[in-house]
Amino acid sequence: MNEKVNTDLSAQEREQYEAVARVIEQYRQKPGSLIMVLHAAQEIFGYLPMELQQFIADGMDIPVSEVCGVVSFYSFFSTQKRGKHTIRMCQGTACYVRGGKKVVEAIKKELGVEVGGTTADGQFTFEIVRCIGSCGLAPAMMVDDDVYKQVTPTKLRCILAQYTEQDEQGGETA
Ligand code: FES
Numbered sequence: 001m002n003e004k005v006n007t008d009l010s011a012q013e014r015e016q017y018e019a020v021a022r023v024i025e026q027y028r029q030k031p032g033s034l035i036m037v038l039h040a041a042q043e044i045f046g047y048l049p050m051e052l053q054q055f056i057a058d059g060m061d062i063p064v065s066e067v068c069g070v071v072s073f074y075s076f077f078s079t080q081k082r083g084k085h086t087i088r089m090c091q092g093t094a095c096y097v098r099g100g101k102k103v104v105e106a107i108k109k110e111l112g113v114e115v116g117g118t119t120a121d122g123q124f125t126f127e128i129v130r131c132i133g134s135c136g137l138a139p140a141m142m143v144d145d146d147v148y149k150q151v152t153p154t155k156l157r158c159i160l161a162q163y164t165e166q167d168e169q170g171g172e173t174a
Helices: 011-027 034-045 050-060 064-073 093-111 153-168
Strands: 085-090 124-129 141-143 146-148
Touching: 011 034, 011 050, 034 050, 034 064, 050 064, 085 093, 093 124, 093 153, 141 153
Parallel strands: 085 124
Antiparallel strands: 085 141, 141 146
16 A cells, blocks of 8 residues: 555545555556546545645556646546535626626625635635526526526625525535
8 A cells, every 4th residue: 555645644534545545456457547546536535636646646656747637637627625515607608798707706705715716614616617508597606506597796695695504504405
């Protein structure tokens, strides 16, 4: 097993690294298996930080530049820790011209987060998307799988509050 598993890690991180090491063992001899390993590692950790990419490169005996190249090429790999909820604000043409830009600014201000970032409390990850098929009722936004239409900065606060309150009550979002 890779020695990095035994460095100064929390018990949870150690278990996560050990799980990734087992996946590497399973796939290391199979050509073209890097993507499988990265998928599994992202499932285990939730994202692919640089230390983890280095760990995978060492375990697979390949250059870390190769791992970084694959991670940055595919949009489904994330190098940032993701929030509990993902906000996807549409900035397609219809949403942009009908006030989507103001909502983007409101999200940034309200949550103190930049596009692509995650709030300090780990609650929300904020992303921009291009059209979610609700152009007739633009501007549109998604939070996880829920679609919100005709979003304004004022509505935004109510929408986000639902998620925060539900989490505080330990409930699930609709
Ligand atoms: S442009 Fe935003 S939903 Fe289509």
